[in-house]
Amino acid sequence: MPLEGATAAQAAICRPEFTVDKEPYGAGTAFVVNGPRPLLVTAHHLFGEMGGLDEEIRWNEMPARATAAHCAQIKGKGAWTTGPALAIAGAHPVSATSTAEFKDIAVFPLVGQPAGSPGLVLAEKAPATGSKVWLVAQIRGGNPDVLLHRATVVEYEQGAMLYAFDDKRIELQATSGAPIVDAEGRLVGINLAGTTGENPNDVLGVADSLDVVRKTLSDLRG
Structure with a gap:
């Protein structure tokens, strides 16, 4: 939790x-x-x-x-x-x-x-690969009361942070511009899009990284 x-x-x-x-x-x-x-x-x-x-x-x-x-x-x-x-x-x-x-x-x-x-407030440093983060958003078509969606940081590239969601059925509708936070609620990124990883069953989020x-x-x- x-x-x-x-x-x-x-x-x-x-x-x-x-x-x-x-x-x-x-x-x-x-x-x-x-x-x-x-x-x-x-x-x-x-x-x-x-x-x-x-x-x-x-x-x-x-x-x-x-x-x-x-x-x-x-x-x-x-x-x-x-x-x-x-x-x-x-x-x-x-x-x-x-x-x-x-x-x-x-x-x-x-x-x-x-x-x-x-x-x-912004986090002091970016979460390391393997750290848990949360997308904070209401997903259209999903449960309107569920606003926290947990994910694991996978990698960084070109100023982007990529993270794999625990829920592999998540559909990232209306979440562009939502914050990504760490366990203390500090901002670590801005959610932009969703994609798939090497495993097509994984749902990856893509965000502007904390440094950007x-x-x-x-x-x-x-």
């Missing part, structure tokens, strides 16, 4: 509705990161065809086109609102054919104080 910290992390996730080109639409999952400047964090690829839009919004277009987000807490009654997205230099959608380092991150500054949860997330948020706050 997950420890208390991972359980507490459930309060930080929310189901977002973004305003893009003055039109609202919902996609994926988002979460709050605590700090001097509280932030709403999700996956950049949600702002393109993978998120249901007609075209990809490039990172330098995000502040002008993704002008707000409203995010309702999945476990709780709180909600967060944001200002326009921040420009993250070089952010791009995850792609199986790209050799570029993973940097599939979108960030919005919260307006006012976070309600319902102080948000997540830390550098991205540090650059924004610097």
